[in-house]
Amino acid sequence: MAEQKEKKVEDIKKEADAKKCPVSKALYYIEEFLVGPMCGKCFPCEMGVYEARIRLKKLTEGKGSEADIFAIKKIASAMLESSRCKRGKDTANFILEWMATDVFKEHTEGRCPEKECLGLIEYRIIPDKCTMCGLCVEACKFNAISGEKKKKYQSGVLPFEIRQKRCVKCGDCIKACPEGAIVIVDVKEKTAQTV
């Protein structure tokens, strides 16, 4: 078995930066950091990063609160202060950099402005635009779209719908839809509309 070369923190940062949402970036970074370059030789880093991952996950799942942001900030600044090596300090700096915007706060309110954090978004088909062509059904690997394909001269056919429980938010249906009828919305916004 060829030994895989360990990723450097800078490489992970670069990969993370390919994402748009800072919360997603931070979570991706930390998950990669935990399985990769984290050496586990000092408490603030090994324990802090582990805790930060729990908190970031909560944020991306829409279960986050102000307290989580506070905790992550505290972890990062304490790591910056007390970590043993540069890797830990760099990690802290990256997190603090990503936290510099208001995006984290928006996540606690249920919005991911970049529509990237899966727990905060939903895929939805706009009924007016849907032509019931069935391409999305074919594209969906998870069988999450229900609806009957329209046949010529047939009436009474309902537009397609996404079954949220099955949807994993992979985005394949958006790519498949020729009408641009599938959109991503914030969970919170949607509920606000229905009320």
Added chain:
Amino acid sequence: MANMIKLKIDDKEVQTQEGMNLIDAAESAGVHIPNLCYLKGMAGIGACRLCLVEVEGAKAPMIACNTKIKEGMVVNTKTEKILETRKFIIDLILSMHPLDCMTCTKAGVCNLQQYAYDFGIKESGFTRKKFGYPTDEANPFIKRDPDYCILCGRCVRVCRHQGTNVLDFMGRGVGAKVVTADDKPLQESACTFCGNCVDACPVNALLEADRWRKGREWEYEKTNSVCLLCGNGCNITVSKKDGRVAKVNSAGIEGSAEKYICAYGRFGFDCIEAETRITSPMKKVGNELQETTWEDAITIVSERLKKAGESAGFISTAGIMNEDAVVLKQLAAALNTKNIDTTASLYSDAASLKNESADIDSADLIVLAGLNPNQWTRVLPALDAAIRRRVNSGAKLIVVNSGDANISSVATVAIKGDEAKILSEIAQGIVSKGAKVPKEMVHALASVDPSDNAIKAAEIFMAANNPVIFSSPALYNAAANLSLIKGTAVAVPIESNAKGVVLMGIEGAGKAYKEMADKGMDVLYAIGELPLNKRPKTDFLVVQNSHMTELAKQADVVLPSAAFLEASGTIVDYMGRLKCLCSAIAPAGQAKTHREIFIAISEALGKAIKEPKDSDINKALKAKVKVELKPFKKKEGLEVNAEEMIESINASVINGSRLLWLKETEKAVAA
């Protein structure tokens, strides 16, 4: 003497020795710098980050455990920023540690509990984490509960440092776990159950297996004493509750090479309450031993002794205390018999045991001649651990042995062969390099041709500042010759007070132990646990011991003596140091200390002996011999199997405690 250095810690002027780290320097000034992973005597690893302090002029906070003190340093251990960081770390640790201090055995001595208290953290502000690893409770000695583990790594490092090297981390980060190789239970690893990881653990992750609801630290009454179970005579602290021993810990100075006790010393205390304990005097009526009164027993024994007079013989273990030895000698004198000897004569001559004392902690070279200390077979385990610790701290080791010594694996140079010859070759190597050597030695060595290895060893010896030479008593003369060039030589006996009994005057003036044990005497008086299972040819046998041994079963009179931990006194340990024992608990039943019994007999003889005073002991200690050049020769007739001997003089301890489980398990694993 090291240079003194002045520095300022928290506005306190501190003056202390050069080379110290900040934690120790602060401790000496009464300032505690919090830490969880630091171990005194080992280099700091800076894992817990609790010991961060601010040093004026430094850019960032520094870890006190691994920062050496410097002249004029100004250190702040309690700035707001640092307290904040420490609180953060404790908070994080608490998030993965059970909060059950109310039932936790370690409460009161748990470092984490103390720091949580100091920072006022009732409950962690972070997410509660639990990994649910199973507890290892498969042995009666050490319980390992990973749920409590804070991953400080102290146990791993202690185990590695003393050379047992059983524990290590599996995985990294917070999900890591301290495991043996392949995560096997301890008894299937190379664990010796010395339990020093238990002493090192700051929390409840490692604990004596039988401690659950048997009292907590503040309920114990503590006594410092010395273990008498082998030649090392380790310092121990005995904790007792309600008149019973609850646990035994090492009382070695924190951080010293000698902070170690083995499984015998730590867990052998069960034997005090063993079924085989003799609690009242016994005499043979017909073919059976029956309980009797002290008065009756003493009268019978004293009459028999009086009748026998000079044909009475005393054989004793060398594990009796100095005071016992002094009184015993007087008792023999009162009977006009010279036949008094100890088991020390099986493996040593008297002169070899009267040597000077040495300090292993300052040794930068250890020479081991004809000794095979081994933690696994528990032959002088503390010496083995101490040497390995010194070697791991940078000292060199030369092993000279005719057999395969386990410790050779960590030796700088190991030479196999005739020890006396090799020692003379090393000495000749030193001479040939032009070192200053007494003239007679140059003559004596003229015909010796050193081997390459011996020359290598000689070079190491010459480079050392403070060599300590440990030898078996049979090789002491040859070893002592080396010490004439540099350093100190010490003969290491197998029993705890072999040096003491010799210094107190039991030197085998009359018949030797072996002769008395083999050929018998008119009246034979056997004291303590002897490597003797068959009654020697004798008209009358008195056995004075704490446990019913095979020999005791064949005796005419059995006198119950106090077990170890039950008597006070002094011993002279293998390094020639006087050590004090304090009785931790009262003797079981009607048992009395050895000297109380001897005195009672002497009174019955009408020749009352007094308890010896400290000054008597100190006077006797001055009999130490000056080292002189002797021929490089091994003394004959002193070969014993150390492992077998230690096992047989501790038979009652092993058979009467959970150590029996260990012996059986070791046998089962080996098979």
